[in-house]
Amino acid sequence: MSASYSTDTAEFCLEGRFINFVIKDGYKLKGLLLATSEGECYIKLAKHLRAAFDLRLPPGTWLQVVGYKKNDIKKDKVTFKAERVMAARSEIGRVPVQETPAINTAKAKSAKNKATILVCQKSDCMKRGGKAVCQALEAALSNRGLEDQVTIKGTGCMKNCKAGPNLVMPDKTRYSRIPAAQVPAIMDKHFPDKRLEQQPDNLEEVVIPHSKVRGNGW
Numbered sequence: 511m512s513a514s515y516s517t518d519t520a521e522f523c524l525e526g527r528f529i530n531f532v533i534k535d536g537y538k539l540k541g542l543l544l545a546t547s548e549g550e551c552y553i554k555l556a557k558h559l560r561a562a563f564d565l566r567l568p569p570g571t572w573l574q575v576v577g578y579k580k581n582d583i584k585k586d587k588v589t590f591k592a593e594r595v596m597a598a599r600s601e602i603g604r605v606p607v608q609e610t611p612a613i614n615t616a617k618a619k620s621a622k623n624k625a626t627i628l629v630c631q632k633s634d635c636m637k638r639g640g641k642a643v644c645q646a647l648e649a650a651l652s653n654r655g656l657e658d659q660v661t662i663k664g665t666g667c668m669k670n671c672k673a674g675p676n677l678v679m680p681d682k683t684r685y686s687r688i689p690a691a692q693v694p695a696i697m698d699k700h701f702p703d704k705r706l707e708q709q710p711d712n713l714e715e716v717v718i719p720h721s722k723v724r725g726n727g728w
Contacts, residue, residue, distance in 0.1 A: 518581040522590060524551065528571045531563075536641075537631055537664035539563060541592075544573065553577070553590040563595075573597065624661040625680035631664035635674030639689060643675045646693035656701060 526546035534540045541554040553575055555563070577592040629635075629644055647662050660680070668676045673686035679700050688696070 518583060519578055520581075522575075522577060522579040524553070524575045524590070526551070526573065526575075528567055528569055528573050530569060531565065531567075535631060535664070536636075539565070542595075544575065551590065553592050555595075556591060556593050559592060559595060571597070624659060627660060627662050627680065628665045628668075628678040629662060630666075630668045630670075630674060630676040632667045632671065632674075634671040635668075635676055638674040638687075640675040642690035643677065643688055643693060646690040647677075647697075650694055650697040654697065654701060660701070 524544060524546055526544040529543035529545050529550065531539060532541040532543065532552065539555065539560045541552055544551045544553055556577070574596050575590075575592045576594040577590060579588055579590045581588050627647060629647070630640060644662060644664075651657050651660055651662070668678075668684075670676050670686055675688050676684070676686050677688060678684045679696070681700065683700070685696060
C-alpha cells in the first residue's frame with residue numbers, strides 16, 4: 511500500500527482535563543496530556559501555540575482542543591496536533607484569564623518583545639552546573655520582578671563546551687564557567703535593582719570576567 515493511502519487526516523475536537531505538559535530536552539515545550547472520556551491522550555502543540563502557553567496552567571483544568579488527527583492505518587496509530595486550545599465551556603468564569611492557554615496575539619507579541627537570556631542546554635554545560643545556573647537566573651528574575659520583561663531561553667551548543675556553563679545576556683555579553691553563586695552579581699550588572707540605589711556607595715564591586723560574542727561563532 512502506498513504512503514498516500516496508508517494515512518488518513520481529519521479534524522478533531524476534544525474536551526478533557528489537563529494532566530501535564532510534555533517537555534523535551536528539559537526546556538522545549540512539545541505538547542500536553544489530556545484526560546478524556548476515552549482515556550489519556552497526548553496532543554502535540556503547533557509551533558504558534560508553544561510560545562503562547564502559560565506553563566502555570568493548573569492540572570485538572572477543563573480544556574477544549576481543536577486541530578487535526580492523523581491516522582496511520584499501516585501502523586494502527588493515531589496522532590493529534592492542536593491548532594487551537596481554549597478553556598472548555600464548563601470552565602469559563604472559573605479559570606482566571608491569565609491561566610488560560612488560549613492563543614493570545616497580544617501575549618505572543620509581548621513574549622517576542624522580552625529581553626532574552628540564552629543558556630546552553632547541551633549535556634556538557636548541564637554537567638558543569640548549567641541546571642543550577644538556570645535555576646539561579648529564574649530566582650534572580652523573580653526577586654527583581656522581571657519575569658514579564660526578561661525570559662530565559664535554552665539553546666543548542668554554543669561551541670564552547672569545555673568552558674561551560676555558557677550564557678549570553680540580552681546585550682550579547684557572553685559568560686563562561688559561571689557558577690550559580692555568581693548569577694545575582696551578573697544580574698545586578700545588567701539589570702540594576704532600583705531598590706538598592708539608595709543604599710551606601712561603599713559596597714565592594716564584584717568583578718566578573720566576561721567577553722563579548724564575536725560574530726555568529728557561538
